[in-house]
Amino acid sequence: xxxxxxxxxxxxxxxxxxxxxxxxxxxxxxxxxxxxxxxxxxxxxxxxxxxxxxxxxxxxxxxxxxxxxxxxxxxxxxxxxxxxxxxxxxxxxxxxxxxxxxxxxxxxxxxxxxxxxxxxxxxxxxxxxxxxxxxxxxxxxxxxxxxxxxxxxxxxxxxxxxxxxxxxxxxxxxxxxxxxxxxxxxxxxxxxxxxxxxxxxxxxxxxxxxxxxxxxxxxxxxx
Amino acid sequence: xxxxxxxxxxxxxxxxxxxxxxxxxxxxxxxxxxxxxxxxxxxxxxxxxxxxxxxxxxxxxxxxxxxxxxxxxxxxxxxxxxxxxxxxxxxx
Numbered sequence: 333x334x335x336x337x338x339x340x341x342x343x344x345x346x347x348x349x350x351x352x353x354x355x356x357x358x359x360x361x362x363x364x365x366x367x368x369x370x371x372x373x374x375x376x377x378x379x380x381x382x383x384x385x386x387x388x389x390x391x392x393x394x395x396x397x398x399x400x401x402x403x404x405x406x407x408x409x410x411x412x413x414x415x416x417x418x419x420x421x422x423x424x425x426x427x428x429x430x431x432x433x434x435x436x437x438x439x440x441x442x443x444x445x446x447x448x449x450x451x452x453x454x455x456x457x458x459x460x461x462x463x464x465x466x467x468x469x470x471x472x473x474x475x476x477x478x479x480x481x482x483x484x485x486x487x488x489x490x491x492x493x494x495x496x497x498x499x500x501x502x503x504x505x506x507x508x509x510x511x512x513x514x515x516x517x518x519x520x521x522x523x524x525x526x527x528x529x530x531x532x533x534x535x536x537x538x539x540x541x542x543x544x545x546x547x548x549x550x551x552x553x554x555x
Numbered sequence: 556x557x558x559x560x561x562x563x564x565x566x567x568x569x570x571x572x573x574x575x576x577x578x579x580x581x582x583x584x585x586x587x588x589x590x591x592x593x594x595x596x597x598x599x600x601x602x603x604x605x606x607x608x609x610x611x612x613x614x615x616x617x618x619x620x621x622x623x624x625x626x627x628x629x630x631x632x633x634x635x636x637x638x639x640x641x642x643x644x645x646x647x
Contacts, residue, residue: 349571363568408570410580410643411598523561545599547565 336404339374342366344440345413345433345518345546348378348406352388362388363548365432365520366407369439379432379463412518412546416444420516421509423538424452425499425529427521431463433546434520438471438478451479451515453507455499455525458487481507499525504532511537516544523547562605566597569609572623576632579642586637590618597640 346366353359368377382393396402414422414437422441424434431454441450456462462482472480483503484496494503509515517538519529526547533543566582573581582598593615600611600620608624613636620636634640 347567347571361571363571405571405574408574408580409567409582409598411582411596412567523563523565527561545565546567547563548568549561549564 334376334378334402334404336374336376339376340407341372342370342376342407343410343413343415344369344436346407346409346436347433348376348404348408350378350388350392351403351405352391353403360387361405363408365436365546365548367432367435367439369436369443371443379429381429412520412544414440414516414518416440416446416448418516419446419448421449421513422451423509423515423517423533424450425508425517425519425521425533426452426454427525427529428456428461429463430519430521430525430546430548432520434518435464435467437518438468441478442471442475447477449477449509451481451507451509453481453483453499453503455483455485455521455529457485459484459489499529499532501532501536504536508533508536511539514539514542516542518544518546520546520548522549563601563603563612565602566600566611568602568604569611569623570598572609576630577642579644581642584640584642586620586640588613588616588618588620589636589638591616592638 347363348366349361349363351359351361364378364380366376367379380389380392382389426434441448468480471478483499485498486496488496517533519526526545530543530545534540570582584597585594586597587594591613593613595614599614601614603610608622610619611621613620618636622633624631
């Protein structure tokens with residue numbers, strides 16, 4: 333959770349760049365999706381996955397303490413965003429930690445009292461790797477306008493009807509909006525996931541200009 | 556799934572760096588590839604960040620659209636891979 337006195341406000345789906353600078357002047361920049369809904373409190377939540385050989389994430393997850401200062405740039409991005417004025421059905425597809433900006437959209441929907449119909453298809457390796465599990469569970473329980481489906485790629489819970497595996501056309505057909513409803517689709521995850529998921533959405537009849545994507549992965553050093 | 560090597564990100568990842576140059580968000584900007592003529596949002600371009608700078612390539616033909624390199628105190632921007640780059644002037 334970050335507090336930014338002069339934060340101009342953000343839209344769900346945007347990200348920030350975090351810059352760390354060492355005492356010798358060496359600096360590294362990484363992009364992190366904003367997980368929190370837009371609010372007036374000048375507070376941001378980002379969710380950081382620690383990469384064992386990362387340059388930035390070990391610091392953010394282990395060393396950083398309450399009261400420390402960070403250099404931020406943002407909010408960034410005006411394409412991979414959901415705004416409460418949108419009333420069409422929304423199809424979200426997350427691969428792993430790609431859930432973060434989509435969670436901001438789900439939270440933004442709730443915060444704004446939107447009645448837009450949301451569906452989320454969330455692909456994870458195993459049940460333990462689900463992020464925001466309780467929040468997603470209570471949201472979809474309380475409000476049937478947010479439908480959550482899971483796809484397990486390595487290990488599924490006992491009794492799960494579908495054997496572990498990647499998202500395929502049958503799963504798209506059974507869990508996502510029919511393309512005739514012309515949903516706007518947001519797909520976020522590692523590049524291989526995004527290419528596969530966006531391809532399946534397109535093959536099932538969704539128009540490519542209704543499919544918005546955000547790819548992430550470990551990035552190289554940037555100045 | 557194919558064995559293709561997905562070593563790229565997309566235009567969203569360059570937006571912070573490009574915000575040093577452009578006053579308007581680039582991810583929603585539309586560009587036309589000078590090589591194949593495809594048009595698309597910059598957010599959907601394939602982005603390679605492994606080199607000293609960033610290279611954006613057309614998602615259709617993989618030719619270079621844009622290069623951005625920082626050399627000491629100067630920023631070099633090469634956009635000759637696009638015939639145009641069009642921005643929504645009403646949005647920040």
